[in-house]
Amino acid sequence: MRKPEQSLDPGFNFFNWLVGLAVLGLVLFSAGQTGFSPQAFLEAGNLKAMGRFAAGLWPPETSPDFLKNSFKLIVETLEISVIGTALAICFAFPLSVLATRVRGEEFSRQAQGWVPWLLRWITYYGARSVLNLFRGIPELLWALIFVVAVGLGPFPGVLALAAHSTGILGKLYAELFESVDQRLVETTRATGAGELAVLLFTRLPLSLPVFLSYTLFRWECNMRAATVLGFVGAGGIGTQLIISMKLFAYNEVMTLVAEIFALVVLVDLAGQFLRTRILDAPSPIPADNALRRLVRCLPKV
Amino acid sequence: MIGKVQQSNHERGTAGEVIAARNAVKEYPGGILALDGLSVTLYRGEMVGILGPSGAGKTTFLRLLNGSLTPSAGEIRVLGQSLKGIKTGELRRLRSRMSLVQQNHNIIPSLSVAHNVLMGKLGKISTVGAARMLLYLTREERDEVAEVLGRLEIGDKLFSRCGELSGGQQQRVAVARAILADPEIIMADEPIASVDPRTAEVVMNQFRRLNSLGKTVILNLHQVDFALQYCTRLLVLSRGKLVFDGLPEDYRGREIFERSFAGEERRVCCAEA
Numbered sequence: 005m006r007k008p009e010q011s012l013d014p015g016f017n018f019f020n021w022l023v024g025l026a027v028l029g030l031v032l033f034s035a036g037q038t039g040f041s042p043q044a045f046l047e048a049g050n051l052k053a054m055g056r057f058a059a060g061l062w063p064p065e066t067s068p069d070f071l072k073n074s075f076k077l078i079v080e081t082l083e084i085s086v087i088g089t090a091l092a093i094c095f096a097f098p099l100s101v102l103a104t105r106v107r108g109e110e111f112s113r114q115a116q117g118w119v120p121w122l123l124r125w126i127t128y129y130g131a132r133s134v135l136n137l138f139r140g141i142p143e144l145l146w147a148l149i150f151v152v153a154v155g156l157g158p159f160p161g162v163l164a165l166a167a168h169s170t171g172i173l174g175k176l177y178a179e180l181f182e183s184v185d186q187r188l189v190e191t192t193r194a195t196g197a198g199e200l201a202v203l204l205f206t207r208l209p210l211s212l213p214v215f216l217s218y219t220l221f222r223w224e225c226n227m228r229a230a231t232v233l234g235f236v237g238a239g240g241i242g243t244q245l246i247i248s249m250k251l252f253a254y255n256e257v258m259t260l261v262a263e264i265f266a267l268v269v270l271v272d273l274a275g276q277f278l279r280t281r282i283l284d285a286p287s288p289i290p291a292d293n294a295l296r297r298l299v300r301c302l303p304k305v
Numbered sequence: 306m307i308g309k310v311q312q313s314n315h316e317r318g319t320a321g322e323v324i325a326a327r328n329a330v331k332e333y334p335g336g337i338l339a340l341d342g343l344s345v346t347l348y349r350g351e352m353v354g355i356l357g358p359s360g361a362g363k364t365t366f367l368r369l370l371n372g373s374l375t376p377s378a379g380e381i382r383v384l385g386q387s388l389k390g391i392k393t394g395e396l397r398r399l400r401s402r403m404s405l406v407q408q409n410h411n412i413i414p415s416l417s418v419a420h421n422v423l424m425g426k427l428g429k430i431s432t433v434g435a436a437r438m439l440l441y442l443t444r445e446e447r448d449e450v451a452e453v454l455g456r457l458e459i460g461d462k463l464f465s466r467c468g469e470l471s472g473g474q475q476q477r478v479a480v481a482r483a484i485l486a487d488p489e490i491i492m493a494d495e496p497i498a499s500v501d502p503r504t505a506e507v508v509m510n511q512f513r514r515l516n517s518l519g520k521t522v523i524l525n526l527h528q529v530d531f532a533l534q535y536c537t538r539l540l541v542l543s544r545g546k547l548v549f550d551g552l553p554e555d556y557r558g559r560e561i562f563e564r565s566f567a568g569e570e571r572r573v574c575c576a577e578a
């Protein structure tokens with residue numbers, strides 16, 4: 005038993021100091037290794053280049069042709085992010101179900117025997133590994149791979165976002181499903197429900213607000229990622245951005261950056277709005293609510 | 306102490322046996338001995354009340370019967386089937402034949418009352434059927450749920466969000482779920498802990514009605530008067546051991562009862578007085 009006064013005064017902790025010093029050392033070492041030098045901004049050559057770039061930005065390009073084209077690309081960017089996220093949900097959900105660790109004494113090796121126990125762990129680690137692989141490769145790298153596989157255009161961009169987000173959403177979903185109140189899971193199992201029914205009637209309803217919130221947040225991230233997919237030929241506004249950069253058409257760059265900024269802010273606001281709506285919703289089963297509202301709106305026959 | 310019921314039950318052997326525990330021991334991780342060699346046989350059609358001070362192991366006993374926990378030693382048989390090494394599918398089928406109303410954490414707050422009650426059917430329907438139920442309820446399902454809720458006097462709450470109900474109402478939703486499942490054994494862990502005495506009577510009468518339909522009812526209770534009034538057999542647990550098993554009439558003979566225990570067990574009676 006620990007005495008209360010002991011927990012009040014921790015005293016000098018050598019280990020904590022050691023960890024603190026180690027972290028500080030790591031930061032300084034990394035700064036040295038990456039050529040961290042603020043004075044680079046002040047070098048004559050760099051200053052002149054920056055000046056040229058800044059001067060070129062103004063006035064932004066506003067020719068109708070360019071605006072029309074860039075607007076089309078902005079819409080394409082949005083579309084890539086939406087479809088990419090939708091695909092990611094479709095793949096992530098089943099994978100996350102496989103990657104959800106079931107707890108409870110009835111699933112122990114002693115209770116079930118070796119074979120079911122081993123099968124469960126193989127499934128669990130298999131699904132986790134697939135998710136890790138998807139998540140471990142960044143979007144841009146996926147885009148490069150898919151450009152090779154299916155050619156240039158927005159399609160490889162969609163696949164790239166879907167692949168990376170599958171890894172992220174799958175892991176988040178699985179952890180959500182695992183973290184619900186274990187006693188409620190036990191209550192549901194007590195009815196004789198199988199694990200899929202437990203998922204539908206307990207894990208999903210209990211985690212739905214956070215589930216939707218994570219998914220929306222992922223869409224916001226995908227939106228931002230979609231703006232640079234064009235750098236490697238995978239569609240979206242990045243396609244034009246890299247061309248304008250290479251042609252030193254900085255006034256075009258200005259217009260594009262402004263458009264991207266506006267879009268990102270808009271999507272962030274939309275995501276924020278929807279997420280607070282979901283988290284405050286009186287019933288976290290929007291499907292149920294929406295259905296009922298829909299039915300009420302339909303003309304009575 | 307062996308009451309009259311148990312004596313006659315000894316003669317009955319395994320005929321009509323629905324639950325049998327043989328030297329059941331449950332030690333939780335951390336070395337807490339919640340059940341310490343419990344042996345008891347329960348028969349079809351009995352209405353059993355389990356009494357005992359807090360921490361005696363009543364909840365643990367029900368969770369063992371349900372297969373949610375596995376005994377550290379000893380054997381448990383439910384409806385003629387040993388729970389030792391039981392296959393997942395068999396355990397599910399067995400569970401669909403018995404309901405358990407948990408002490409707390411027994412409703413899904415974000416689902417409607419109707420959905421919570423219909424969860425009682427999950428052991429009997431397919432996953433597809435369960436998914437359909439989540440999106441759409443048939444006329445029959447609504448009527449069925451409304452009927453059970455009406456009997457527990459919460460018929461007006463059919464489509465309320467369960468989390469918005471009072472504690473006592475939530476408890477009745479859990480009872481309604483157990484009733485809807487139409488099981489052979491119905492177990493409830495302190496089902497009247499958070500309702501007023503009159504509502505407690507309503508709930509207990511429902512258990513009595515089920516019992517009269519031939520179902521075995523097992524109730525963990527803290528209210529001795531209710532146990533004496535409604536149950537046909539009483540078990541008293543203390544520190545994981547069975548210290549009384551007999552008719553409510555015999556339990557009433559408290560003086561005899563108290564004299565037959567020394568030390569710790571005497572506190573059982575006081576705690577319940």
Ligand SMILES: Nc1ncnc2c1ncn2[C@@H]1O[C@H](COP(=O)(O)OP(=O)(O)OP(=O)(O)O)[C@@H](O)[C@H]1O
Pocket residue numbers: 333334335337338339357358359360361362363364365366408
């Ligand atoms: N999950 C657990 N892990 C460790 N110990 C536990 C666990 N659940 C219960 N216990 C312990 O086991 C003992 C018996 O608990 P149990 O819940 O069965 O008591 P009870 O008779 O239902 O009490 P109450 O009347 O308060 O509900 C207690 O000492 C408790 O602390």
Ligand SMILES: [Mg+2]
Pocket residue numbers: 363364365408494
């Ligand atoms: Mg208890």
